[in-house]
Each structure stands twice: as C-alpha cells, then as structure tokens.
Amino acid sequence: MKLTVVGGGSTYTPELIDGFARLRDTLPVEELVLVDPAAERLELVGGLARRIFARQGHPGRITTTRDLDAGVDGADAVLLQLRVGGQAARQQDETWPLECGCVGQETTGAGGLAKALRTVPVVLDIAERVRRTNPDAWIIDFTNPVGIVTRALLQAGHKAVGLCNVAIGFQRKFARLLGVSPADVHLDHVGLNHLTWETGVRLGGPEGEDVLSKLLSEHGEAIAADLRLPRPVLERLGVVPSYYLRYFYAHDEVVRELGTKPSRAAEVAAMEAELLRMYGDPALDEKPELLAKRGGAYYSEAAVDLAAGLLGGGGSPYQVVNTLNRGTLPFLPDDAVIEVQAAVGPKGTTPLPVTAVDPLFAGLMANVTAYEDLALTAALHGGRERVFKALLAHPLVGQYAYAEGLTDRLIAHNREHLAWA
Incomplete structure (x- = not known):
C-alpha cells in the first residue's frame, strides 16, 4: 500500500507518522511519500519520520520529493494537508477582519473565505494531476476550510472525502469522562465542517444508550470550560456544540478578546520554528510533546481509520466525515x-x-451552506462582486458596510494568490 502526503513538510506530519507507526496493523503502509515544495522543511520532517518508523519497528519505506507528479504516481490514497501562503497568510486572515469589527479566524468568517479563495484552485490542480497519474486513488482532504475544499473536489468528480479532528477529539474526551474505551463511544454528530453539534452520545454504537444528558449533568462544568461557553448555555441548548460555535454564539466577546492578545498565527509560527529546530536533532525519534500544542489532536488516528476503511483494510465501520448530503439533511441541497x-x-x-434537527441548528446550517455555495463560486470564478456576496451572506458578517470593507481588505492582502485580482 502506498500513501502520499501533500504538504508533507508540515510540522503536523510527525503526528501523522506516529499514527501510521502505531496503527500499522490497521493500515499496513509499505511506502509513504512526503511531498512539499519547501526542501529544507521536507528534509527535517522526513528525517524525523524515518526515525519514528525505525524506533517503532515499522518496515515501511519513507521517501520525500518536491515533485508532485512523481510523489502521487501509484498512490492508493493522497492526503492533502497544505497551507497556501503559509503562516504569513494565516496571520493576515486573523488580523484584517478585526479592523472591521468581525472575527479574525483562519477557517470561518472573512478569514476563512480568504483561505478558501487561495486554496481551492491549488487543491483542484493537485487533484487533476492525481487523477491523470492514478484515477483510482482516494483523496483525503484535511486542508481547511474542509467543507468548501471537499465540495470543490466532489463537484469536479474526484474520489474525495473530507476529514476533521473535532469529532474524534470529542469522542476521546467523552470516553475519559465516562470511563470507557473510545471505541465504545458513538457520537450523534451533525452539521457542517467547523459548525457541528453533538446531539447524542451513545455507548456501543448507533443504536446504543444515549448518555448525553448524563454527561451534561455530571461533567457540564468541565465541558463548558473547554468550550469557553457558560454552562447554562449548554444546558439550554441540550447539546455539545463544537468550539467553533463560540465565534457565532459569542461573536462580540470573541472580537474584543482577539483585539487584546497576539494572534494564534503568531503563536503557531513561533511554535513551528521551535519544532523544526527539534526535528533537526538526529537523536529525536518520537513526536515531541510540544507538537500537542500545535493543534490537530488525534488527527493521525482519524486519518488511519478513514484510509483503512476506504482502502478495504479495516478501520471503524462508522466514522465522522465530510461528504455529500444526498438527502441526509432534507433542509440542505x-x-x-x-x-x-x-x-x-x-x-x-x-x-x-x-x-430531525432542531431549527435552532438547522437554520444556521442552512445559512452557512448558502455562504459556502457563494464562497466556492468566488473561489472558482473570482471577481470582487462574488467575494462581496459571499461575505454579505456569512452570518459573522451580514452587513453591507462590513462586507464592503472586508472585500477590499481581502483582495488587498491576497492579491498575489488570486489570479483574477
């Protein structure tokens, strides 16, 4: 089995490598190719990846290349984890929306739209090259904004599935609180990428006992603290929202907070510099503890599970993924x-x-789905007016004056990545 990771020079990659090594019985990788245009990062990450495999006794071969076509040739699955524009672009995404009084975040709101506009054309080009080289390969998208990027891939006819680590994070957290194995926890997880709610927590599978009320009753304070939402809000909702819902449920509070502290992008950039320094140590042969603070917890386990299922090697029978609606939620296309x-x-x-989904959640889903449709149109065809309409449709923007100001800033800060600008 051959797997290719596009964006293999990411500091995330050792987390993925560790999962491949530990879970080799679930996903028996014979060859793993890391593809990245950044030669120096690729060398550092590739060296550590080989040492992790060697330490854990994994017999697979790890190679690195800057040549995308060579890297994806013969791959059974291609995992996308790229960031167009790097941390510098993320820093901008988290900064200029605040100038208009809107949330600055890399995957939602105006910053999320900017990321989609930069990313969709690049991902579609990669996918076309994968299809020319190996049309049977699965594409697993971890690149944000996952919902919009996955929709672009599926709309273009690619064999693609989107993946996010939010659900597996909740599964692991709830298992600890309940004192059971993660495999025993099945989530009634519903929504769009980064706009989801846990409406049930079942023991043993889709038909198991729902213990969500027990979780909220006995551990509501801890769950609320993790989400940075008041416990009474969770009790009134009767569900556990993704932590991304705080941008919607406490928008003004979040904007005030973001204006008084360094951006997450700045923190991550500093962390990445330290991680790359550590990766260069020839004695390091395991993922460092610092990587846990970088984000993406349990990403490797989710990726192994999904790849194993798609490639017929096992994995959990039910998994939380980003996929076409096809009537599952009748209020969405x-x-x-x-x-x-x-x-x-x-x-x-x-x-x-x-x-049936509560209208309180269904309404927001429908709103954001309409925004994502407009965002994808803007990413595919460009144009200031399309960007403006997508921003106006987003519930974190919604006012024409905000949308005008954000449109100008988005284009100004992303001109080098927008072929039409």
Missing part, C-alpha cells in the same frame, strides 16, 4: 457537504440516518 457519521468502505461513504 443534495450537493452540500455535511459532516456526519457515515459508513465507510472501498466504495466510499454513506451517511447514517439523522433524526
């Missing part, structure tokens, strides 16, 4: 990309049935 539990196998993903 069939071609919307939703994030839900699905059966995963070599033929792809099939969403499990979802019980």
Whole structure:
C-alpha cells in the first residue's frame, strides 16, 4: 500500500507518522511519500519520520520529493494537508477582519473565505494531476476550510472525502469522562465542517444508550470550560456544540478578546520554528510533546481509520466525515457537504440516518451552506462582486458596510494568490 502526503513538510506530519507507526496493523503502509515544495522543511520532517518508523519497528519505506507528479504516481490514497501562503497568510486572515469589527479566524468568517479563495484552485490542480497519474486513488482532504475544499473536489468528480479532528477529539474526551474505551463511544454528530453539534452520545454504537444528558449533568462544568461557553448555555441548548460555535454564539466577546492578545498565527509560527529546530536533532525519534500544542489532536488516528476503511483494510465501520448530503439533511441541497457519521468502505461513504434537527441548528446550517455555495463560486470564478456576496451572506458578517470593507481588505492582502485580482 502506498500513501502520499501533500504538504508533507508540515510540522503536523510527525503526528501523522506516529499514527501510521502505531496503527500499522490497521493500515499496513509499505511506502509513504512526503511531498512539499519547501526542501529544507521536507528534509527535517522526513528525517524525523524515518526515525519514528525505525524506533517503532515499522518496515515501511519513507521517501520525500518536491515533485508532485512523481510523489502521487501509484498512490492508493493522497492526503492533502497544505497551507497556501503559509503562516504569513494565516496571520493576515486573523488580523484584517478585526479592523472591521468581525472575527479574525483562519477557517470561518472573512478569514476563512480568504483561505478558501487561495486554496481551492491549488487543491483542484493537485487533484487533476492525481487523477491523470492514478484515477483510482482516494483523496483525503484535511486542508481547511474542509467543507468548501471537499465540495470543490466532489463537484469536479474526484474520489474525495473530507476529514476533521473535532469529532474524534470529542469522542476521546467523552470516553475519559465516562470511563470507557473510545471505541465504545458513538457520537450523534451533525452539521457542517467547523459548525457541528453533538446531539447524542451513545455507548456501543448507533443504536446504543444515549448518555448525553448524563454527561451534561455530571461533567457540564468541565465541558463548558473547554468550550469557553457558560454552562447554562449548554444546558439550554441540550447539546455539545463544537468550539467553533463560540465565534457565532459569542461573536462580540470573541472580537474584543482577539483585539487584546497576539494572534494564534503568531503563536503557531513561533511554535513551528521551535519544532523544526527539534526535528533537526538526529537523536529525536518520537513526536515531541510540544507538537500537542500545535493543534490537530488525534488527527493521525482519524486519518488511519478513514484510509483503512476506504482502502478495504479495516478501520471503524462508522466514522465522522465530510461528504455529500444526498438527502441526509432534507433542509440542505443534495450537493452540500455535511459532516456526519457515515459508513465507510472501498466504495466510499454513506451517511447514517439523522433524526430531525432542531431549527435552532438547522437554520444556521442552512445559512452557512448558502455562504459556502457563494464562497466556492468566488473561489472558482473570482471577481470582487462574488467575494462581496459571499461575505454579505456569512452570518459573522451580514452587513453591507462590513462586507464592503472586508472585500477590499481581502483582495488587498491576497492579491498575489488570486489570479483574477
């Protein structure tokens, strides 16, 4: 089995490598190719990756290349984890929206749109090259904004599934609180990427006992603290929202906070510099503890599970993925990309049935789905007016004066990445 990681020079990669090494019985990788245009980073990450495999006794071969076509040739699956513009672009995404009184964040709101505009054309070019080289390869997208990027891939006819680590993080957290194995926890997870709610927590599988009320009753304070939302809010909602919902439920509070501290991008950039220094140590043969603060917890386990399921090697029978709606949520278009539990196998993903969704959540989903449709149109065809309409449709923007100011700033800060600007 050959897997290729595009964006293999990312500081995330050792987390992925560690998962491949530990879970080799689930996903028996024979060859792993790391592809990245940044030669220096690729050398550092590739060296550590080989040492991790060697320490854990993994027999697979790890190679590195800057040549995308060579790297994806013959791959059974290609995992995308790239960041167009790097941390410098992320720093801008988190900064200029604040000038208009809106949330500055890399995956949602105006910053998320900027990232989509930079990313979609690049990902589609990569996917076309994968298809020319190996049309049977699965594309697993971890590149944000996952929902929009995955929709672009599926709309273009690629064999693609989107992946996010939010659900597996909740699964692991709830398992600890309940004192059970993560495999025993099944989430009723519904929404769009970075706009999801846990509406049930079941023990033993999709038909198991729902213990969500027990979780909120006995551990509500701890869960609320992690989400940085008041416990009474969770009790009134009766669900556990993704931590990204705080941008919607406490928008003005978050804007005030973001204006008084260094950006997350600045923190990550400093962390990445230290991680790359550590990766260069020839004695290091395991992922460092600092990597846990970089983000992406359990990313490797989710990726192994998904790849194993798609390639027929095993994995969990039900997994939370980003996939086509196809009537699962009747209030959304069939071609919307939703994030839900699905059966995963070599033929792809099939969403499990979802019980009726509370209008409180369905309304926001419908709003953001409409925004994502406009955002994808802007990413594919360009144009100031399309950018403006996407921003106006986003519930974190919504006012024409904000949308005008954000449109000007978005284009100004991203001109080098926008072929039409």
